[in-house]
Amino acid sequence: MTVSIAHRSRHGHGRTRSRLWSLPALVVITFTVLIPVCVLAFEVVEPGALRSALTRSSVVDAIRFSVWQALCSTVATLFIGTVMAWILARYEFRGRRFAAVIVTVPFVLPTVVVASAFLALLPAAIERSFTSILLAHVFFNISVVIRLVTPLWSVVDPDLMAAARTLGASPMQIVTRLLLPVARPAVTVAGSLVFVMTFTSYGIVRILGGPGLNTVEVEIYRRAVLFGDVSGAAALAIAQTLAVISVIAFITRRPTRELHRLGAQRRPAPRWALGTVSFVVVLVLAPLVAMSLRSMYVDGRVTTSGWSNLVGSPSPLMSNIDMPSVIIRSAGFALIAAAIAVPIGIAAAIGLAQRSGPLVRAILNIPVATSAVVVGFGILITYDTTPFDIRSAWWLIPMIHAVVALPFVVRTALPVVQSIPQGLRDAAAVLGATPLRRWWTIDAPLLHPAFATGLGLSMALSLGEFGATSFLTRRDSQTLPIVIDQLLGRAGETAFTTAMAASTGLMLLTALIVVTFDSSLRT
Amino acid sequence: MSLHVESICVEIDGVTILDSVSLDVPTGSTVAVVGPSGVGKSTLLRVIAGIIEPTSGSISIDGVDISSLPVHERTVAMVFQNDQLFPHLDVSHNIAFGLDVTRPLMMRLVSSRRVRREWSKERKDRVTEMLDLVGLSGFEDRDTGSLSGGEAKRVALARALAPAPSVLLLDEPLTGLDRELHDRLMHDLGRILEKTGTTTVLVTHDVAEAKYLADRVEQLRACVHDPVPESP
Numbered sequence: 001m002t003v004s005i006a007h008r009s010r011h012g013h014g015r016t017r018s019r020l021w022s023l024p025a026l027v028v029i030t031f032t033v034l035i036p037v038c039v040l041a042f043e044v045v046e047p048g049a050l051r052s053a054l055t056r057s058s059v060v061d062a063i064r065f066s067v068w069q070a071l072c073s074t075v076a077t078l079f080i081g082t083v084m085a086w087i088l089a090r091y092e093f094r095g096r097r098f099a100a101v102i103v104t105v106p107f108v109l110p111t112v113v114v115a116s117a118f119l120a121l122l123p124a125a126i127e128r129s130f131t132s133i134l135l136a137h138v139f140f141n142i143s144v145v146i147r148l149v150t151p152l153w154s155v156v157d158p159d160l161m162a163a164a165r166t167l168g169a170s171p172m173q174i175v176t177r178l179l180l181p182v183a184r185p186a187v188t189v190a191g192s193l194v195f196v197m198t199f200t201s202y203g204i205v206r207i208l209g210g211p212g213l214n215t216v217e218v219e220i221y222r223r224a225v226l227f228g229d230v231s232g233a234a235a236l237a238i239a240q241t242l243a244v245i246s247v248i249a250f251i252t253r254r255p256t257r258e259l260h261r262l263g264a265q266r267r268p269a270p271r272w273a274l275g276t277v278s279f280v281v282v283l284v285l286a287p288l289v290a291m292s293l294r295s296m297y298v299d300g301r302v303t304t305s306g307w308s309n310l311v312g313s314p315s316p317l318m319s320n321i322d323m324p325s326v327i328i329r330s331a332g333f334a335l336i337a338a339a340i341a342v343p344i345g346i347a348a349a350i351g352l353a354q355r356s357g358p359l360v361r362a363i364l365n366i367p368v369a370t371s372a373v374v375v376g377f378g379i380l381i382t383y384d385t386t387p388f389d390i391r392s393a394w395w396l397i398p399m400i401h402a403v404v405a406l407p408f409v410v411r412t413a414l415p416v417v418q419s420i421p422q423g424l425r426d427a428a429a430v431l432g433a434t435p436l437r438r439w440w441t442i443d444a445p446l447l448h449p450a451f452a453t454g455l456g457l458s459m460a461l462s463l464g465e466f467g468a469t470s471f472l473t474r475r476d477s478q479t480l481p482i483v484i485d486q487l488l489g490r491a492g493e494t495a496f497t498t499a500m501a502a503s504t505g506l507m508l509l510t511a512l513i514v515v516t517f518d519s520s521l522r523t
Numbered sequence: 524m525s526l527h528v529e530s531i532c533v534e535i536d537g538v539t540i541l542d543s544v545s546l547d548v549p550t551g552s553t554v555a556v557v558g559p560s561g562v563g564k565s566t567l568l569r570v571i572a573g574i575i576e577p578t579s580g581s582i583s584i585d586g587v588d589i590s591s592l593p594v595h596e597r598t599v600a601m602v603f604q605n606d607q608l609f610p611h612l613d614v615s616h617n618i619a620f621g622l623d624v625t626r627p628l629m630m631r632l633v634s635s636r637r638v639r640r641e642w643s644k645e646r647k648d649r650v651t652e653m654l655d656l657v658g659l660s661g662f663e664d665r666d667t668g669s670l671s672g673g674e675a676k677r678v679a680l681a682r683a684l685a686p687a688p689s690v691l692l693l694d695e696p697l698t699g700l701d702r703e704l705h706d707r708l709m710h711d712l713g714r715i716l717e718k719t720g721t722t723t724v725l726v727t728h729d730v731a732e733a734k735y736l737a738d739r740v741e742q743l744r745a746c747v748h749d750p751v752p753e754s755p
Contacts, residue, residue, distance in 0.1 A: 162574045163607040165594035167621035168686060173595075177624060181611045 021351030022360050024344040025406060032403045033366050036378025037241065043234035043381070053235030061212065062219035062236075069130065069215070070199035073137035077194050080138060080280065081145025082187060086179075087277055088146065089153035091269035099277050100146075102284055107143040108514045109507055110464025111203030112481040114140050116503035117287035118208060119488065120294040132208045137201060139284060141194045148190040152183045158267075192251045196244055200371045203466040203481070207488055216240050217373050221470065224377050234381075237374045245369045288507065295500035298493050305494065306501035321483055323502070330463055330480040337401035337462035342454040344402075345409030346417075346447060352410065353417040368407045372467030375400060380471050397477055400468045405458035412457065413450035420446050456517020460510045480506055524585045524689040524722055525550045531570055531580035533563070540566050543580070546724070546741065548690070550585075553716050553723040555733035558743035564726040565604070567743065568692045571724065572601050584689050595624075600688035604695050606679040608667040614678055615650045615663035621686035622646050653681035656715055673704045680712070684719060691716075691723045697732055709735060 044050050053059065088100055106114065118136045119127050126132055156179065164178050180187075202217040209218060216236055224233035269277075295306045310327065314320040348364055367375070379400070383390045390396055420443060428438045466481040473482050480502060487499035528546040532539070540563045548554045556564055569575040571582055573594035581590045589597050600621070608617050616623075623646075630638065654660050657677040670678060676696060683691060696712065697705050713736050716723055727733050733740045 157605070157607065159603050159605065160607045160609070162569075162572070162594070163601070163603055164609070164620065164624070165574070166572050166597075166599060166601045166692075167682065168595045168598075168625040169620070170595050170624070173624045177620075178609065178611075182609075184611070 021354070022348045022364065025348035026360065026363055028344060028403060029363055029366055029406070032379065032400060033370055033375055034363070036375065036382040037370055039382040040234045040237050040374070040378045043231050044238055049231055050235045050239065053232040054239060056232065059219060059232070059236060062214045062216050065213060066199050066215040069133055070195050073134055073141070073198040074191055074195045076134065077138045077141045078145055078187065078191050081142045081190065082149055082183070083276060084142065084280055085146045085149035086153055087269065087273045089150045090266060091273050092266035093269035093274060099281050102281050103146055104143040105511060106139050106284060107141070108460055109510055110466065110481055111140070112207065112464065112466050112484045113503045113507045115204050115207035116484060116488065116499060117291040120500055121287040121290035128208055128210045130213065133205055133213065136204045136208055137198045139287065140204065141197060144193055145190040148186040149183050152186045153179070156182060189251050192247050196247050200240065200244060202371070202373050207485060217371060220373055220377060225471070230381060233377060237377055241370050241374055244371070248369055291500055291507070292504045295497060295504045298497050306497035309494070309498040310501055310505065321486070323483070326478055326480060326483050329477070333398040333401060333479060334459040334462040336395070336398035337405060338455050338458040340399060340402035341405040341409050341458040342451060345406050345454055346413045346450055349410050349413035349417045349450070352414060364410060365407065367403050372404055372465065373471070375403070376468030376471030391472065392474065394477065397469055397472055397479070398462065400472065401462035401465050402458065404465055404468065405461045408457050408461065409454040412453045413447070416447060416450040452517045456513050460513050463506060463510055526571070526690050526722055526724065527583045528571065529581045529583070531567070532578045533566055533570060533575060534578045541570070544743065548722050548724060550722055551720040552738040553725060553736060555725040555727060555737035555740045556743050557727055557730055557733045557740060560728055562743050564743055565694055568601060568694050568724065568726055571690070572599050572692055573597050598689045599692060600683035600686065600690070601692040602679045602683050602694060602696055604698065606675045608675055608678060610667060612667070613663070614665045614667065617667060617678060618650045618653050618682045618685050619646050620682060622649060625686060649685055653685050656684070656718070657681045658711060672700055673708055676700070676708065680715070684721065689722065691721045693723060693725045695727055696725070697727070697729070712736060
């Protein structure tokens with residue numbers, strides 16, 4: 001998952017104070033990401049290690065497959081996403097808001113849930129194949145394209161198109177010379193993001209993939225955990241991180257043109273648009289519905305055994321997993337992760353909004369460029385000597401979840417922080433409010449939406465986090481996604497049905513959290 | 524070229540906006556249409572440009588009926604109230620847009636290098652000529668977002684005039700500018716219209732402005748109060 005933190009500074013406060021605001025975030029990131037990645041890099045520092053690790057045939061296959069499936073996924077996602085963005089931006093029809101919400105749902109779902117849903121939907125012949133990975137990636141990422149492209153197209157005034165027509169542009173030229181170029185910055189950024197996300201896809205590929213269907217991310221896991229080839233896995237991790245950093249640098253370097261906000265009215269939707277929207281909505285809902293139904297069916301009979309297993313005592317049919325305590329643990333981790341990520345993320349946003357050097361921004365962006373798998377792997381091999389052996393500490397997993405959520409919290413809080421006019425604080429100061437009181441009476445209430453969104457986001461991300469957790473989890477610290485993955489790997493109807501029930505529950509919980517906390521969905 | 528508008532009626536969602544409006548603009552002259560806001564002045568321009576289809580009536584240029592032609596085949600240029608400069612193009616590409624889109628496809632694909640070079644020289648000269656005309660020499664590479672209100676209006680005018688349209692439509696071209704800028708732009712606009720000799724329909728609510736710029740001023744009255752608007 002990738003976002004980047006916009007750099008913008010406003011009010012000219014001191015540099016020192018802004019560093020103080022960002023300090024907690026910087027410390028956490030340094031210890032959980034920066035140092036582990038450096039240690040990984042150190043593993044491959046000896047000459048030739050990188051090259052010999054990268055030329056092994058299974059590694060070459062993983063790289064080739066990563067690139068190829070990421071390209072296919074990106075092209076397919078961009079095509080469907082831009083068409084949907086166009087319809088949602090330009091046309092008015094009954095159920096437009098519903099459709100807009102439905103297509104954004106997959107992106108907040110845990111990757112394990114997405115994989116479960118496609119296992120439930122697709123026939124056994126293709127459920128673990130290139131096709132199923134492609135479908136799951138498109139399903140997961142269309143909302144990225146829609147979210148980025150729709151705003152650009154909804155500001156295209158009908159008169160702007162009329163102007164092009166009066167100058168002699170044919171309907172085809174309106175598309176090629178006006179609409180596509182206007183959306184190009186957003187399409188490029190969306191395409192790069194989708195490429196990075198599908199290139200580093202882990203949960204979906206680990207479950208829906210198989211022999212010959214491994215991304216670099218999965219290969220890192222296989223080498224590190226299954227084969228114990230630490231230097232080979234480290235080489236892949238470093239190579240992938242460098243590749244992702246270069247794509248992200250490409251995205252953030254591009255100048256984004258501010259468009260004048262022009263009034264745009266939506267026209268009644270033509271039949272093709274309605275048809276397309278219905279088709280995409282059905283496509284998005286189908287796997288989720290299939291998964292929910294599958295959680296209640298065994299051999300064509302309706303049963304509640306899948307759901308009752310979630311609250312029952314451990315049984316050998318389910319690898320003796322104690323489901324109730326897994327669920328309670330996952331919920332607890334989500335709360336702790338949110339309690340860590342929200343305060344330090346909002347503090348970092350306040351620091352960024354005031355003034356911050358490029359170094360602070362770069363460090364805050366690091367969790368974006370390093371995949372969760374790399375972070376988990378790095379921590380595993382960094383903190384392995386006695387005084388620093390924190391790998392079995394109970395707080396490690398929620399802490400890593402918080403770090404994964406941190407860039408998202410900063411990203412959503414930053415605009416809120418920036419929208420608080422300095423004038424309000426000045427007015428309060430003139431009226432005699434002390435700095436602390438100003439903060440408490442002006443900033444804190446106005447930051448409320450940032451708190452709510454941050455809480456929802458970090459809880460949802462923690463509940464679904466799979467990459468880092470799969471490295472750090474132990475028998476007594478398994479989370480729901482880890483257990484679902486194990487159940488899906490087990491033969492037998494009971495395990496599968498229980499996995500479907502757990503996935504459906506996780507989906508409902510995530511959706512509930514996001515709908516409750518994300519104010520942008522309600523307005 | 525002369526423009527002839529014959530008893531145009533426009534009805535949108537059952538509401539009559541224009542009721543049998545006729546207008547004659549002789550070759551090279553400027554006619555101003557004035558009237559209070561909401562009376563359908565903009566609608567009239569949009570009907571002439573082809574953006575809105577009239578319920579009945581016809582439009583002809585030099586006696587040729589263009590009512591059935593789509594917008595992009597009409598050679599009618601329009602300066603919109605909000606300028607509508609293309610945000611993704613710089614000033615020179617905005618001005619050359621009309622030239623670029625009407626360049627024959629065959630020429631784009633299969634022409635020789637010499638033909639292509641000639642074309643791009645002509646295009647460049649035309650852009651320079653238009654910028655000189657509107658008083659923005661040297662603005663070729665400017666981003667449209669960096670223009671002031673008056674500059675954006677001048678670019679919009681240059682863009683409309685670049686393909687040498689048969690009829691120019693100006694929709695409240697001087698509204699929303701401050702006093703000094705308004706007067707300066709009004710003088711320049713008068714000079715430009717005279718120099719290019721383009722047949723022009725100007726829509727405004729400012730009678731003084733209309734009298735200064737136009738050879739003839741027409742009143743457009745609301746059709747709710749006056750079922751038969753004045754026709755010339």
